[in-house]
Amino acid sequence: MISKDRQRGTLIGLAVGDALGAPVEFQPPDSFPPVTGYNYGGPHGLEPGEWTDDTSLALALADSIAQAGWDLNDQARRYLAWYHQGQYSVNGRCFDIGITTRGALMQFENNGDARTSGDPSEYASGNGSIMRLAPVPIRYADLFPDRLEELATLAAESSLPTHASPPCLSACRYFAVVLTGLIHGRDRSEVLAPDWEPLERLKQAAPLHPEIEQVAAGSFRERQPPEIQGSGYVVQSLEAALWAFHDAADLREAVLKAVNLGDDTDTTGAVCGQLAGACWGESGIPAEWREQLAQREMIESALTGLGVPLS
Numbered sequence: 001m002i003s004k005d006r007q008r009g010t011l012i013g014l015a016v017g018d019a020l021g022a023p024v025e026f027q028p029p030d031s032f033p034p035v036t037g038y039n040y041g042g043p044h045g046l047e048p049g050e051w052t053d054d055t056s057l058a059l060a061l062a063d064s065i066a067q068a069g070w071d072l073n074d075q076a077r078r079y080l081a082w083y084h085q086g087q088y089s090v091n092g093r094c095f096d097i098g099i100t101t102r103g104a105l106m107q108f109e110n111n112g113d114a115r116t117s118g119d120p121s122e123y124a125s126g127n128g129s130i131m132r133l134a135p136v137p138i139r140y141a142d143l144f145p146d147r148l149e150e151l152a153t154l155a156a157e158s159s160l161p162t163h164a165s166p167p168c169l170s171a172c173r174y175f176a177v178v179l180t181g182l183i184h185g186r187d188r189s190e191v192l193a194p195d196w197e198p199l200e201r202l203k204q205a206a207p208l209h210p211e212i213e214q215v216a217a218g219s220f221r222e223r224q225p226p227e228i229q230g231s232g233y234v235v236q237s238l239e240a241a242l243w244a245f246h247d248a249a250d251l252r253e254a255v256l257k258a259v260n261l262g263d264d265t266d267t268t269g270a271v272c273g274q275l276a277g278a279c280w281g282e283s284g285i286p287a288e289w290r291e292q293l294a295q296r297e298m299i300e301s302a303l304t305g306l307g308v309p310l311s
């Protein structure tokens with residue numbers, strides 16, 4: 001059964017993980033005192049509870065779905081509004097933009113076609129589309145379980161404007177099905193099992209990219225840091241978030257494990273925050289993290305647009 005608490009938790013968890021990771025972004029593993037809560041600083045000099053591009057782009061995607069339905073060009077135009085005007089930003093400025101995202105948005109400005117603006121080559125396989133995915137499983141949760149392929153197609157399409165490589169598209173397909181299963185209240189161990197029935201159906205429709213298939217088969221259970229890396233590569237980012245999530249006692253433990261891997265901390269936190277928020281819901285997020293999240297009204301407005309307002 002779809003739970004509004006878990007739908008809301010998916011987006012709020014994304015923002016919480018992003019904000020927890022931002023102060024230590026790009027720091028090598030074990031080079032900083034373990035993060036235990038919000039803090040000042042990082043490469044963008046943020047205040048405690050402020051979030052970065054991961055949340056901004058998720059808010060832009062949510063706003064697009066609310067205002068325009070499903071329209072990739074509209075999604076890309078809103079990403080451009082963030083890039084040029086700082087819309088959807090916590091402080092009115094665009095910062096922390098990824099190289100692949102910037103290149104794709106410039107391409108979109110030239111050709112006006114979001115279906116072909118993302119770089120399809122394998123080396124352009126950053127984590128920039130899984131980090132912002134939450135609005136898709138939240139808004140389209142009712143496509144699970146019967147219309148799984150439609151859900152997976154929307155997830156892959158949401159990646160195209162900026163990240164069109166096979167691993168990125170495959171990661172979005174898998175991640176959306178996992179998040180939606182959790183939003184429906186399916187057990188974490190069931191959803192993450194390699195033989196989960198919806199996963200089997202997803203793979204029958206189209207095989208996963210071999211590296212994403214390894215993650216779905218449970219690589220995150222067998223590996224430990226330093227093999228698990230919170231890097232900007234989509235495969236490692238997804239694997240790291242699942243590693244932090246799969247055996248954590250609660251959301252706090254999961255997102256802190258993700259962030260404390262170092263490197264691309266805000267995004268590993270945002271990806272893990274979506275999983276943990278979908279699993280434990282908004283009510284599973286520590287109250288102080290919910291209350292001290294910056295610009296909460298922007299996140300509330302996105303949730304209202306996605307059909308899951310407060311109250």
Ligand SMILES: [Mg+2]
Pocket residue numbers: 052053054096266267
């Ligand atoms: Mg970021």
